[in-house]
Amino acid sequence: MNALELIKEDHKRLKKMLEHTLEAEGSTEREAAMDQLRTELVAHERMEEEVFYPRLRDEQKVRDNVLEGLEEHHVADVILDELLDVPPDSDLWKAKVKVLKENVEHHMDEEEDELLKNAKRVLDRDELNRLGERMERIKRDAEDSD
Numbered sequence: 001m002n003a004l005e006l007i008k009e010d011h012k013r014l015k016k017m018l019e020h021t022l023e024a025e026g027s028t029e030r031e032a033a034m035d036q037l038r039t040e041l042v043a044h045e046r047m048e049e050e051v052f053y054p055r056l057r058d059e060q061k062v063r064d065n066v067l068e069g070l071e072e073h074h075v076a077d078v079i080l081d082e083l084l085d086v087p088p089d090s091d092l093w094k095a096k097v098k099v100l101k102e103n104v105e106h107h108m109d110e111e112e113d114e115l116l117k118n119a120k121r122v123l124d125r126d127e128l129n130r131l132g133e134r135m136e137r138i139k140r141d142a143e144d145s146d
């Protein structure tokens with residue numbers, strides 16, 4: 001898969017996982033859903049931050065999208081960290097997951113509508129393929145080491 005396809009495929013899966021996590025009931029189900037979501041979300045952020053974003057951050061057309069994207073990743077990371085200290089059977093847990101979901105969905109939509117569209121103007125097919133390969137490798141490593 002090229003870099004753009006890989007990111008979009010991942011977004012689709014992450015959206016489903018966010019939905020599933022928010023709907024999960026009881027500690028066991030919620031913890032299992034959150035574990036999986038956390039692993040996938042962190043791996044996704046990593047492949048973007050280590051390969052895709054650095055390639056684009058010096059391109060005039062895309063620079064602002066990259067900086068904004070990094071800040072949005074940061075917000076998601078803060079909520080993920082806070083969730084480690086919140087009992088999964090509490091209302092607070094659900095409130096935090098809801099806000100995580102809204103933030104990440106917004107981020108992914110914006111990434112697709114702005115960053116990916118602008119990236120397409122800057123990167124040719126060969127480079128998109130090469131970036132995709134490197135990103136897939138990083139994602140796999142991140143998931144395995146979790």
Ligand SMILES: [Fe+2]
Nearest residue numbers: 045048069111
């Ligand atoms: Fe992202």
Ligand SMILES: [Fe+2]
Nearest residue numbers: 007048108111
């Ligand atoms: Fe993304």
